[in-house]
Amino acid sequence: MTHRAETDYDLVQRFLGGDSGAFEELMAAHEDRVFGVCLRMLRDRDAALDATQETFITVLRKADRFAGRSAFSTWLYRVAMNTCYDALRRRKRKPETQLPAHHDPPDRAADDQLGAVELRPDIESALSELPAEFRAAVVLVDVEGTALAEASEILGVPIGTVKSRVFRGRRLLADALGNLSPRAGHLKDE
């Protein structure tokens, strides 16, 4: 078990014991990464914030079921992925309420200047071109640096499938990057 995994396991146990500090530590350790994955999958900041919130609520509500057989982060990001897939499905079913993909910065207070990090429009526009399954694989493995074995657990597919999706996803991404002008990207509706 990695150090992070050990720490998370301990934090979960403390959280279950009513330690609010453990809750804050768990959130601090994972909220940015979960949000980043959700934002890249959903391409909309508000939707990504909703998905992030939903993910943590789902996971922490069931924290007593966490046996530690796999890393907490694996479980967390698996739930995040499925939450995003659900949101994408809902968009498909109700195209009239489809959210436009945007990456507008949030309203910032004076003390917020160092907070939010925005996305480079070219790479993010290109990522948005990828079908969800390939985007998920490329985001997890190449952007987030997730090991293939963990990505396999998160996505719930064999390692070979992850490799294949990453390989094909990179092909598609390269094509999409080649079709974008240096500054102005285009956003694809799903």
Next chain:
Amino acid sequence: MHNHDLDLIAALAEGRLDDEEARLAEESLAGCSECLADLAAQRTSLAATVTAQRPGLSMAESSDLRRQVGAALGLSKQVDTAPQRRPWMGLATAAAVVVALVAVAPLVNLLSTDSDDSSATATTIPDKLQSAEIPAAGSAATTASPATEAPTTEAAAQAPSVQEDGAGVGALERDALPQSRLNFGEVEELERFLSSVTEGIDDQALTRALTLDEMSYYVEQYTASTEEVSVTCPRDEVVDLDGTTSSVITIGTADFAGTEFLVLLVTLADETQVVLAVDAATCEVLAQVEP
């Protein structure tokens, strides 16, 4: 499509080969224009993604997120009066959503060749499915039928007991999941089987609701992923109902080309249903049918 090793191309692009290995790899790919195009694409993509910034939460967003999550978990006494981003459908609310119970006994009869339960309203399996043999449930020697042979059926090994009370709530023995064993060699045969299962679902049975505990049990054990139905297939951890999946019911188990799969009935919050055949080991969806 070229025949070169895609893993080798990926390893070369990712810089995982030492100098000598990389040199040999480059030489082997030199005569293959498709390979070189693939290699270039891999490198382009990696160069772009490695420099992509990780989007982060602003301080206000982080604070708001933790407050919302904490409130939902009951960690804070302070009630958040700001409009919720999204109405959260908790388990109690999900219980109010219409859930579908597949009557296991009638379905077991559907899959059985020797049941004479006249109360079953299920459509019988097409003759082609009934004509062949299958090993009994639990048998070690289950073999996939060749593509040219008809799939086989046999009497179900065990039917979980279903008790009906006046209130129409069924109680299922948790450990007695349906164990009918069927063998299929082709996806089309599997889809025909799923269609027959779908047609055979007793409409009246669908109105009976599982208790929350029973529903949670099935959801905890098996949920499946497709483009239409989003689920996970956790073996060890639990994924809660998320407001879009009302219930997941395991109808039975079977074999497809030597792989054990689960037949699941998934009911969504908008009451649409999907019947899935899911690889029991990898959770890959092998086939799906919408009633």
